[in-house]
Amino acid sequence: MLAALVGSALAASPAAAQTPPAADQAEAAYRADPLGLIAWSELTRAYSAGADLFAVWSCDTPDADRVVDPFEAAQFFEDKAQPYFDWLSEGRYSPEFLTANTVAADDLDGCAEAVERFKTEPPANGAIIAMDTLTLEGLVANGTVIGAALFGAVPCGVAVVGGAEPEVLCQWPDNGRQIFLGAVAVVPVPGVTLVGRTLVHEIGHALRWPHSFHAPEGGSNEYDNLMDLMSGSRTIIGTPAVNRYAAGWLPPEQVAVHPAAAGDPHPGALYDLAPVGRPGRQMLVLPTGRPGVFYTFEARVKSGYDDAIPSEGVEAYLIDQSAAACDTPWMGACWGLDRRTLPLTLTGRSGDVVHVFDVGEDIVLDGVRVRVLEHASDGSGYSVWVGSGPLTGAFFDDDGSVHETAIDWLASTGITRGCDRYRFCPGDEVTRAQAAVFLARAAGLAPAAGSAAGFADVDPVAWYAGYLGALVDAGAVSAGPDGARYRPAEPITRAELAVMLARTLDLPPGEGPAFADVDPGTETAAAVSALAAAGVTRGCSAGPPLRFCPDDPVTRAQVASLLMRSPT
Numbered sequence: 001m002l003a004a005l006v007g008s009a010l011a012a013s014p015a016a017a018q019t020p021p022a023a024d025q026a027e028a029a030y031r032a033d034p035l036g037l038i039a040w041s042e043l044t045r046a047y048s049a050g051a052d053l054f055a056v057w058s059c060d061t062p063d064a065d066r067v068v069d070p071f072e073a074a075q076f077f078e079d080k081a082q083p084y085f086d087w088l089s090e091g092r093y094s095p096e097f098l099t100a101n102t103v104a105a106d107d108l109d110g111c112a113e114a115v116e117r118f119k120t121e122p123p124a125n126g127a128i129i130a131m132d133t134l135t136l137e138g139l140v141a142n143g144t145v146i147g148a149a150l151f152g153a154v155p156c157g158v159a160v161v162g163g164a165e166p167e168v169l170c171q172w173p174d175n176g177r178q179i180f181l182g183a184v185a186v187v188p189v190p191g192v193t194l195v196g197r198t199l200v201h202e203i204g205h206a207l208r209w210p211h212s213f214h215a216p217e218g219g220s221n222e223y224d225n226l227m228d229l230m231s232g233s234r235t236i237i238g239t240p241a242v243n244r245y246a247a248g249w250l251p252p253e254q255v256a257v258h259p260a261a262a263g264d265p266h267p268g269a270l271y272d273l274a275p276v277g278r279p280g281r282q283m284l285v286l287p288t289g290r291p292g293v294f295y296t297f298e299a300r301v302k303s304g305y306d307d308a309i310p311s312e313g314v315e316a317y318l319i320d321q322s323a324a325a326c327d328t329p330w331m332g333a334c335w336g337l338d339r340r341t342l343p344l345t346l347t348g349r350s351g352d353v354v355h356v357f358d359v360g361e362d363i364v365l366d367g368v369r370v371r372v373l374e375h376a377s378d379g380s381g382y383s384v385w386v387g388s389g390p391l392t393g394a395f396f397d398d399d400g401s402v403h404e405t406a407i408d409w410l411a412s413t414g415i416t417r418g419c420d421r422y423r424f425c426p427g428d429e430v431t432r433a434q435a436a437v438f439l440a441r442a443a444g445l446a447p448a449a450g451s452a453a454g455f456a457d458v459d460p461v462a463w464y465a466g467y468l469g470a471l472v473d474a475g476a477v478s479a480g481p482d483g484a485r486y487r488p489a490e491p492i493t494r495a496e497l498a499v500m501l502a503r504t505l506d507l508p509p510g511e512g513p514a515f516a517d518v519d520p521g522t523e524t525a526a527a528v529s530a531l532a533a534a535g536v537t538r539g540c541s542a543g544p545p546l547r548f549c550p551d552d553p554v555t556r557a558q559v560a561s562l563l564m565r566s567p568t
C-alpha cells in the first residue's frame, strides 16, 4: 500500500516554459478550481470523470506463489472496484479493466519493463500489473508491501494556468500511471481480508489521493486513520470528502464555505451536512486565509460501504497544500499525493478515530468554534454550528448580549422557540403580529379560534390571529371597528407595545416617572409611567431628563427583557 513516486519529466516538458514566476505560483495553483481549494485541480481531475481504463497484466516470475490469470483478475477487479466507486462518486466515475496479457520476467522491475514493451496495446489510461508473488518483494525493501501505485512525480504535460482549457498531461505509459499488486491482493487467500481493499486504495492513489494520517509524514505512520480507505482501514470504506471534491465528484454547490476565515469574528452560521449519497452539503470548508490551507468537516454515517466505519460523527481535517507542508512541492504547492490531510482532534483525546466528533462536542480553531449540534434521526447527517462567540444558553446568536438571560428565560417558558432551531435573531424588529403572540403567550392566554377581532387586514386563519383575538377578549387590545386595520406586518413601536403590555398586565395607574418625549395625559404616558413604576422599563436614556423613544421599533431581545421583568 505504498504510494511510490518515480520519475520526473518536468525538465523535459513544455512545463518549464510556462511555469509562472515563483511568487505567483501559490495562488496560480488554485485558479482552475471553482472554489479555489485544490492545487492544480485540472491535473488531479484528468482521469476521474467517467470511464477510466486500466490494462490488466499478470507477470510470471520464477518465485511464483500463485497462478494469476489476467482475465480472471480483470473480472475480479471489476466486481470489487466498480460498485465501490459508483457509490463513492455517486455515479460519476467508473474504473474499467481490460484484459491484456501475461509477461514473463525475473523480478518486479523486469515485469515493469516487459509491460513497457507492449505499452500501447491495448490503449488505456494506465496499467495494473498483478504479480504471481504474494507481495511486492523487490519493489521496496519491506517485502510485506502488497500494493503500490506509481506515477510520474510531476505531470509530463502542463496546465495552462488561468486558461480556458487545460492542456492535460501526457497519456499512459509516459505518465508512469501503473499499479502493482501482489497476488495476495488479486486472488483470494484464506485469512487475508485485504484483497479488494488494496486494489481500491491503489486506484485512489492513481486518482492522486494522498494518505491521511495523524503522525509525522513517512513510513507506517501514514496508516493510522481508521476512517479512511487511504489510510488505516482494513475494509473497504469511504475516504475524506476533500478527496471526492478533488476528484470532481462533489459539485461546488454541495460544498459550504464558511464566509469568514478562522480567526475572524463571525456571529455564527448553521450547516446541515449530509453523507455520501445524500442530497445537500457534503463538505463544510472553514478557510484560514492562506491559499490551499483550510479545514474541512463532513458527516460520516454507517451506510453503504461506510457501514464498516468504526465511528459515526462529524469528521474534521486540516488540509494543507502550502509548499512547506510536504517534501516535494511542485509549482508552489503540495498537490495530489502530497496534499497533507491531517485529522483534527481535541487535546487529550487519543486513538485512531479521535477526529470524529459526536453531538455536543466541539473544536475551537483560531477562535472559531465548530460544534456538532444534532444528528438527524433519519441518517441524513449532522448539523454543525460555526461561530466566533462563546456558546451558552438556548441560542447561539445572543452570546454576550445584555439580553441573553432574558432570552434564555423566554425560551424556557416556551413563549418562543427562536427564529430557527438555534438562533433567536435578537436584533430583528418585532412586528405587530409577533408582538400579539409574545404578549398572549406571556399572559398565558389560549388562542381564540377563528377570529379577525374586527380588523379588516387580519386573516382569521393567520398564525397570529388566535392570539390577537385572545388579547382583544382580555381587553389588552381594542377590537377594531368595521374596516379598522391592525397592520400586522408593521414593526411595533415602543409606545404601542407599552400600551398593549400595560393593558395585558392590568397595571394600576401609579406614581411612575414622566418621560420627556411622551405627551402627558395620553394613554401612552400612563402606560409608560406604570411600566416604569413596576420596574419593567427604565426608558431609553439614563436621564435626566428621562426619555422613552416612543416611536422607535422594538427588537426581539428587548421584548425578552420587557417580558422577563413584567410582574405576573
Ligand SMILES: [Zn+2]
Pocket: 001, 002, 003, 201, 205, 211, 230
Ligand atoms: Zn497507499
